[in-house]
Amino acid sequence: MLIRIPRRSEPKPSEITPKAVYEDRRRFLRTAAVAGAGAAFPALWWSGPAVAGRKLPGVRHNAQYSTDEEWTDYDDVTSYNNFYELGTGKDDPKRNARRLKTRPWSIAVEGECEKPGVYDLEDFIQPYALEERVYRLRCVEAWSMVIPWVGFELRRVLERARPTSRAKFVAFESVYDPKHLPGQKRRILDWPYREGLRIDEAMHPLTILAVGLYGEVLPNQNGAPLRLVVPWKYGFKSAKSIVRIRFTETQPPTAWNTASPHEYGFYSNVNPAVDHPRWSQKKERRIGEFFKRRTLPFNGYAEEVAHLYAGMDLRKYY
Ligand SMILES: Nc1nc2c(c(=O)[nH]1)N[C@H]1C(S)=C(S)[C@@H](COP(=O)(O)O)O[C@H]1N2
Numbered sequence: 001m002l003i004r005i006p007r008r009s010e011p012k013p014s015e016i017t018p019k020a021v022y023e024d025r026r027r028f029l030r031t032a033a034v035a036g037a038g039a040a041f042p043a044l045w046w047s048g049p050a051v052a053g054r055k056l057p058g059v060r061h062n063a064q065y066s067t068d069e070e071w072t073d074y075d076d077v078t079s080y081n082n083f084y085e086l087g088t089g090k091d092d093p094k095r096n097a098r099r100l101k102t103r104p105w106s107i108a109v110e111g112e113c114e115k116p117g118v119y120d121l122e123d124f125i126q127p128y129a130l131e132e133r134v135y136r137l138r139c140v141e142a143w144s145m146v147i148p149w150v151g152f153e154l155r156r157v158l159e160r161a162r163p164t165s166r167a168k169f170v171a172f173e174s175v176y177d178p179k180h181l182p183g184q185k186r187r188i189l190d191w192p193y194r195e196g197l198r199i200d201e202a203m204h205p206l207t208i209l210a211v212g213l214y215g216e217v218l219p220n221q222n223g224a225p226l227r228l229v230v231p232w233k234y235g236f237k238s239a240k241s242i243v244r245i246r247f248t249e250t251q252p253p254t255a256w257n258t259a260s261p262h263e264y265g266f267y268s269n270v271n272p273a274v275d276h277p278r279w280s281q282k283k284e285r286r287i288g289e290f291f292k293r294r295t296l297p298f299n300g301y302a303e304e305v306a307h308l309y310a311g312m313d314l315r316k317y318y
């Protein structure tokens with residue numbers, strides 16, 4: 001088997017900014033900050049109709065929360081997808097990627113919080129420093145990948161909104177655009193795609209909102225412009241192309257649980273001891289590998305998250 005050396009984000013000589021330009025830019029940033037624009041994030045760079053694939057600047061690699069396993073090939077990560085809004089075949093999302101319109105895009109933060117709001121994508125992302133997190137993703141269909149995401153912790157967004165003491169869950173809603181999205185012309189799921197987390201799961205530092213992968217702006221087929229990544233749960237919990245984040249007092253309905261409750265629970269923590277009714281969850285095929293691997297409890301993140309479920313019967317709350 002080929003050992004591939006992961007692409008790290010070392011600057012090429014061509015990317016090293018000349019000193020004069022750099023100093024000019026610093027001056028510009030200072031002025032902008034004084035003017036109250038808070039230019040931590042380069043908005044101009046980020047805007048535009050077709051930004052998928054553009055290199056993301058200023059991304060810090062987070063080694064603490066990253067696996068050092070070999071990254072799944074970029075081509076597999078971006079051409080073998082589940083994104084039913086763009087079709088149910090694995091190659092449909094890439095083929096239909098252009099049907100998803102990611103600009104303009106706004107995100108509503110609402111429900112049980114003191115500071116609800118509707119934000120343009122650029123304003124929503126602007127306050128957060130971008131990090132690279134290399135996570136395992138385990139699909140309920142018993143395959144897995146290792147993906148270098150770029151994003152920030154969801155808890156930063158939640159803290160800013162100041163949830164009230166009644167906020168016990170966080171609900172997520174994906175894009176609804178049946179005019180353009182071929183999958184939404186059929187009732188494969190009860191659109192829009194919905195997901196949810198208990199608030200402590202949503203606040204866990206492993207839970208991120210991703211805006212990129214492989215150091216670049218997220219391709220549409222991977223859930224542009226903004227998607228959830230919850231690495232210790234089956235892939236379907238990580239909702240793509242999010243337009244709404246809502247604090248709720250009661251457990252919110254979710255797309256797959258609504259479609260088939262005995263197969264897909266609300267928690268859906270990766271659990272090799274609980275089979276899917278139609279297949280085993282004991283092993284998985286890492287995309288790009290031949291032999292199957294044993295699936296680990298909580299997808300290998302037990303040390304970080306098992307305490308969230310202390311005393312819960314995870315066969316009942318699957
Ligand atoms: N809106 C939306 N989000 C979604 C899905 C979907 O069909 N629609 N599929 C889920 C499933 S089953 C998986 S495994 C992951 C796949 O993410 P990836 O294609 O970026 O690897 O996205 C999840 N998020």
Ligand SMILES: [Mo]
Binds near residue numbers: 082140236
């Ligand atoms: Mo999945």
